[in-house]
Amino acid sequence: MNAIAPTANDKIKCEIDGQMIHSVQLHIQANYADSWTVDRYKAEYPDAPLLSDFAMQYIQKQQKAAAPAAPAAPAVATATPHEPAVQAEFQQVLPGGGSYTEATEHMHTLFDFGDVPAAKGASGTPITVKVLRDHSAEHMPYLQAVDQGYVFNIDLVKKILVAFTLNKPLLLWGMHGTGKTTAVQQVCARTGRPVMRVQHTINMQESEVIGQWIVKNGQTEYQLGPLAMAMLFGWTYIADEYDFAMPSVTAVYQPVMEGQPLIIKDAPPHLRKITPHRDFRFVATGNTNGQGDETGLYQGTLMQNSANYSRFGVTEEVHYMDEATEQAILRSKAGAPAQNAKQIVSFANKVREAFKDGKISMTISPREMINAAQLGLAFGGNWRMGIDLAFANRLPRTDKIVAGEVAQRIFGS
Incomplete structure (x- = not known):
């Protein structure tokens, strides 16, 4: 009997914070670079695994594939390898650069909608959706687990997918508990898009988004922030609670929402200009549409700059489900x-x-x-x-x- 192959949902537990991950090394680099190393982790948790079975399988494939053949594509899929558009110097900072393959599937099949008219095009033809697969280790910590019990709103899924397809910044706003963030995460889970989610607060600073200098092992080095990482690797960046952010933070996003590079003036030369990867997507969620809280329920939300909000190509108010x-x-x-x-x-x-x-x-x-x-x-x-x-x-x-x-x-x- 053949063993069941591990999937992206088969993760290991990080003993530091309890998060489910694929690679301890990558998780430490992204979240605890200033306080943890892999050696310290192994010393404190000697019995804890460092890689998930899925990550180990990928590494073994890479080692065995002396001359890899092009992957066979399913009936409705075409596979194309992609590498992030990373400056050559950046390879020294993040080895490997990351890779994946690209395919297409029908929306009604991918999201288990069944053969219903609402899940198809106006003429009744299937809607084709871009799917990312076969991710390298760099992407694994940010892949979302598919929730098989999640109930999708077909209309909302369509609008999210349109924003992704046209590469339009997306704003989802509405009352708490309407499932704004979860909807994006589950669409990304089904389509294989890694997610970088950032929670905004009134105290958040610009450096927490773009990056900052840190001291590590007695040496100073520049640590890229979550926005720069998402742009480099083609991840979906979710700016959660966007209407809590101060203008100094939302101003950072404006050129990015226009498709322009992120300029980090304090970074070393090879990291100063971050060009967005072709699969980078920008999503913001909030309880208001930037024009203030009309209900009095959401203290801390701010009246936002209209010029900033005008850069959202797709805006949708998310209501409670039927x-x-x-x-x-x-x-x-x-x-x-x-x-x-x-x-x-x-x-x-x-x-x-x-x-x-x-x-x-x-x-x-x-x-x-x-x-x-x-x-x-x-x-x-x-x-x-x-x-x-x-x-x-x-x-x-x-x-x-x-x-x-x-x-x-x-x-x-």
Whole structure:
């Protein structure tokens, strides 16, 4: 019997932070270069693996392939190798440069949509999607795991894919829990696009995005930031909570969103100009569209520069999913019985209506609904208890009364 070949989802645990990764060395270089080395890691965790089976398989293939033949392509795929457009000097800093193959697949097959009209083109023809495969080790820590239980919004997937295909900066905004970031991550997971996700705060500095000088082993060296890394290797850069960022940070993104090189004036000469890789993509998410918080729910978000936001080629407000989709998520993610999933979704929609009418100051997200379903199951089917623990107990006293009345009508005592 043939052994099952490892996949990009087969990762190892980093003992430093618990992250699931493919290569300890690359993870340390990207996240702990100023405090950890591979030698220290091996000394402190002698039994911990340094490479995943997937990474080891790739390395073994590279070592055995003295004269590699062109990979056989499936019926709907064509494979083409790509190398990042890296300056020659940069090879000294990041050996290997990274590689992958390119293919195409039909969207309705790739995302398991089935043979539904909404997942095809206007004339009913399949929509072709670009897919990246056979990634080298440099990309592996940033590949997203495919969530087989994730329920996609077909319309949103189409808009994300259009932004990727046309290489347009994408802005997704909307209330918390609408799945903005997760949608992008899962599209990238299915299409094989590595992801660099950066969480923005009001205290973030420009150097945390583009790079900075650090001291390592008594020597100073320049450590590239996440934006520069994503541009060099062709990763999808997710600027999360974009409306929390200060103007000094968002200004860094403006030339990048125009497709221009990133100029790092303080970097050494060979890293001063970072030319974007052909597969680099820029995505931002936020709770507002940059024009301020109209709800009062998102303290810390800033009124943003209109010129900066005008550079987003595709902007989409992401709403909560329809009832049938949210019920499917509760059944898939929490194991809730169909009838109880329907009740939880009904409760959530009543709360959202009360929020829109100004009767309650907070709304409920799918994340909180999943928690409520899981807790309800844990307490033997006590769904009211699940709602209280996951959502209602965090509400102001008057809001909790309103939520309690809604829950009483749906779940009973």
